[in-house]
Amino acid sequence: MKKGLKITLIVVGSIILLFCILVGIQLSKDFKTEGKLETEIEEITNLMEATDFDEEKFKEKLNNTVSSGDYYKVERAYKNYLRDYLKSLNDIISFYNNLEIDDLLSIDNLKKDGKDYVNSKVLINNYKNQLDKLKENFNSMKDESKVISYLDNKLDSYYKDYYKKIIGEIKQTSTEKELIEYLENSSKILDNIYRVFEFLSNNKKEYELGEDAIYFYNDSLLNEYNTMLSNITNTKSSVSNT
Numbered sequence: 001m002k003k004g005l006k007i008t009l010i011v012v013g014s015i016i017l018l019f020c021i022l023v024g025i026q027l028s029k030d031f032k033t034e035g036k037l038e039t040e041i042e043e044i045t046n047l048m049e050a051t052d053f054d055e056e057k058f059k060e061k062l063n064n065t066v067s068s069g070d071y072y073k074v075e076r077a078y079k080n081y082l083r084d085y086l087k088s089l090n091d092i093i094s095f096y097n098n099l100e101i102d103d104l105l106s107i108d109n110l111k112k113d114g115k116d117y118v119n120s121k122v123l124i125n126n127y128k129n130q131l132d133k134l135k136e137n138f139n140s141m142k143d144e145s146k147v148i149s150y151l152d153n154k155l156d157s158y159y160k161d162y163y164k165k166i167i168g169e170i171k172q173t174s175t176e177k178e179l180i181e182y183l184e185n186s187s188k189i190l191d192n193i194y195r196v197f198e199f200l201s202n203n204k205k206e207y208e209l210g211e212d213a214i215y216f217y218n219d220s221l222l223n224e225y226n227t228m229l230s231n232i233t234n235t236k237s238s239v240s241n242t
Contacts, residue, residue, distance in 0.1 A: 034162075036066045037075055041166050044082070058086070070155055074163045077150040081141075081167065088138045089179065095134055096186070099127060104193060105229070107212055115204035117197040124194045131190065135183050185235050192232045199228060 040061070047058045062079045065072060103109055104120055113120050140146050151163050200207070207216045216222040 034071065037071055040066045040075070041078070055086075062086075070159050073152045073155060074159050074166075077152070077163060078166055081147065081150045085141050088134070088141055092134050092138065092179070092183070095130055101127070101190070101193060105196060105232075107209060107214070110200070110214070111209050116201055121194060121197050124190055124197070128187070128190050128194075131183070131187055135187070138179070138183070188235050189232060192228065192235060196225070196228050196232070199225065 044058070044061050047054060047061065062083050065075055065079075067075045101124075104123070109120065110117070147164070147167050148160075151160060155163075203221055206218065206221050207214050209215075214225070216225065
């Protein structure tokens with residue numbers, strides 16, 4: 001073998017060895033980074049599923065970053081998504097904190113609004129519109145195109161798949177399932193209350209408003225009215241148990 005060829009083979013072999021070492025180092029760093037990120041995701045998931053949700057600690061997690069490189073982009077997309085997810089939850093909570101329907105069917109309100117109950121029905125429709133928008137926004141957070149929009153589209157497919165995987169884990173939390181049920185039951189309550197006002201408006205000549213009760217002129221309407229009230233009470237119980 002000629003000396004020049006031997007030197008060339010040695011140089012090529014050294015380059016290949018160096019390349020393998022560099023790849024090994026990079027893979028080692030990636031494994032460590034992915035390990036840190038998965039630990040972070042597990043801690044975030046535990047916070048979300050905790051009986052007593054610690055919002056401040058949750059926000060602190062969203063503001064911190066444990067990874068680097070392309071994993072950093074995945075982490076930031078994941079946490080930015082969660083931040084908007086939390087906002088959609090807080091908007092719903094704020095809605096319910098400001099929801100005033102407990103006294104709508106009280107005798108005082110029935111007397112105040114009159115037997116057409118225009119103001120009460122307008123109020124319920126406004127609540128329904130707000131609720132529908134909140135439901136639409138919350139449901140959009142589960143839409144794949146919405147989820148993907150948080151991630152840099154130029155990233156390699158591996159990181160895109162990894163991102164989809166960790167986002168998929170969020171969707172399986174019991175918190176989300178409970179909230180969906182809560183929204184549906186609350187929507188039913190508003191619908192049922194509206195039906196009561198429609199019933200009372202359509203039968204306004206069939207009852208009178210007493211000091212502390214409604215007096216129907218026949219048992220059939222009374223039974224129908226009581227059934228409607230029972231449906232509202234039962235649905236409210238479902239919401240409180242969610």
